[in-house]
Amino acid sequence: xxxxxxxxxxxxxxxxxxxxxxxxxxxxxxxxxxxxxxxxxxxxxxxxxxxxxxxxxxxxxxxxxxxxxxxxxxxxxxxxxxxxxxxxxxxxxxxxxxxxxxxxxxxxxxxxxxxxxxxxxxxxxxxxxxxxxxxxxxxxxxxxxxx
Numbered sequence: 001x002x003x004x005x006x007x008x009x010x011x012x013x014x015x016x017x018x019x020x021x022x023x024x025x026x027x028x029x030x031x032x033x034x035x036x037x038x039x040x041x042x043x044x045x046x047x048x049x050x051x052x053x054x055x056x057x058x059x060x061x062x063x064x065x066x067x068x069x070x071x072x073x074x075x076x077x078x079x080x081x082x083x084x085x086x087x088x089x090x091x092x093x094x095x096x097x098x099x100x101x102x103x104x105x106x107x108x109x110x111x112x113x114x115x116x117x118x119x120x121x122x123x124x125x126x127x128x129x130x131x132x133x134x135x136x137x138x139x140x141x142x143x144x145x146x147x
Contacts, residue, residue, distance in 0.1 A: 026038045031093055044088035047146050050079055052137055070118040074111055082108045103140040
């Protein structure tokens with residue numbers, strides 16, 4: 001009797017292996033953006049790119065050590081950049097979202113340091129953070145999917 005059980009178990013193992021190997025795998029579709037999502041992402045990105053195009057104005061103000069206008073520019077035309085970048089990052093897929101939010105946080109950190117530099121009149125710290133700002137801002141924009 002024990003011998004029949006082991007033979008039966010062996011036959012069942014072969015049948016199970018055969019059935020599993022003959023079945024077709026389920027196709028997993030990679031998550032992609034819908035056309036509506038792409039359109040919304042592009043709208044956010046255009047607004048942020050327009051702000052990126054204005055950053056050379058900030059560089060000129062730093063070069064001229066025009067600290068009052070540096071502060072005004074950061075809090076004025078660039079004042080809502082954090083909200084815009086965060087809103088855009090939240091529209092991305094979860095894997096890209098985390099990296100984009102981190103990069104946006106880095107960008108805003110550079111704005112804070114430039115603002116602090118303007119308050120203290122530290123040209124070296126301001127220009128160094130401006131260079132890092134440009135690098136991180138461009139890295140953020142490169143993380144945005146294109147249509």
